[in-house]
Amino acid sequence: MTRFLCICLALCSLFSQSVIAGRLPDSLKFDQVADGVYVYTGKIEDVFSSPYGLVANSTFIVGDKSVAVIDTGTSLRQGRLIRKAIRDVTSLPVSHVINSHVHLDHIFGNRAFLDDHPEFVAHKKILSDLQSKAPYYQDRLADQPNSLWYKGTGPVKPTLLIEKVTEIDLGGRLLMLEPHGRAHTLHDLSVYDQKTRTLITGDLVFEQHCPSIDGSITGWITVLEGLRTLPYDRLVPGHGRVLSGTEEIDKQIAYLSALTDAVREAVANQVDIYTASTTLLQDHRDNWKLFDAFHARNVIQAYKELEWE
Numbered sequence: 001m002t003r004f005l006c007i008c009l010a011l012c013s014l015f016s017q018s019v020i021a022g023r024l025p026d027s028l029k030f031d032q033v034a035d036g037v038y039v040y041t042g043k044i045e046d047v048f049s050s051p052y053g054l055v056a057n058s059t060f061i062v063g064d065k066s067v068a069v070i071d072t073g074t075s076l077r078q079g080r081l082i083r084k085a086i087r088d089v090t091s092l093p094v095s096h097v098i099n100s101h102v103h104l105d106h107i108f109g110n111r112a113f114l115d116d117h118p119e120f121v122a123h124k125k126i127l128s129d130l131q132s133k134a135p136y137y138q139d140r141l142a143d144q145p146n147s148l149w150y151k152g153t154g155p156v157k158p159t160l161l162i163e164k165v166t167e168i169d170l171g172g173r174l175l176m177l178e179p180h181g182r183a184h185t186l187h188d189l190s191v192y193d194q195k196t197r198t199l200i201t202g203d204l205v206f207e208q209h210c211p212s213i214d215g216s217i218t219g220w221i222t223v224l225e226g227l228r229t230l231p232y233d234r235l236v237p238g239h240g241r242v243l244s245g246t247e248e249i250d251k252q253i254a255y256l257s258a259l260t261d262a263v264r265e266a267v268a269n270q271v272d273i274y275t276a277s278t279t280l281l282q283d284h285r286d287n288w289k290l291f292d293a294f295h296a297r298n299v300i301q302a303y304k305e306l307e308w309e
């Protein structure tokens, strides 16, 4: 009886939260963007303001023998919806869960794949950030108005750490994993599917969504200049639509370069960090969604990096 009551209360709570935040998501729409490459395009919203945190892109790639999934979303529930979408396409085992970087909207769905016993793959340098950030992320999710959606969500320790360009084989299908130097974070990992010339960048590339700096502004520009020369036919960014060509990378380089110049000038003119964060590059506002949520923090990150050059 007590157990029955608990289940009823949990269902009522979930129902009332779903009334607050709209209907509970029960599936994620993946588009096949190339032969065997499926992409879920997240909403352009801030992860902590978006009702279910369905904000980052996720990709899965199907080989002859197994499946790799790149980024699993913000919650155990989202991870399960991704797993369900994979099962709608194939019954092949999930051999690799690849984490593009530490941010929760990309890797907190990992636990949905534990029973598949895949390799959980990440950049070698992710570990210290994972250790320091994961508890903070879990606390934030527990404070969300619909915290029940995030129940059971948490990190999974990587089982395969990448320190140099590494090939993985899904059966007749090779993926090249490249660990990058300091850029969006200190441990970004990109994936290149040779068969369809598809490049999955995680948050090294943003489309529409204002980029957010959590690594190094100068390092990020260098990495983007390298990415734009790669022979891809399509590029899956961390946020926003699937791209072709280099236009969006160039737009992002232009923003980061202008920010670098503006911050260097502010430092030289002894403009303080707070004033800089509220005044620099305000004319870029219309170029990006979520500019007000991310730009001021970017200025502060860049200022802290560049002031001691």
Ligand SMILES: [Zn+2]
Pocket (backbone or CB within 6 Å): 101, 103, 184, 203, 238
């Ligand atoms: Zn990120």
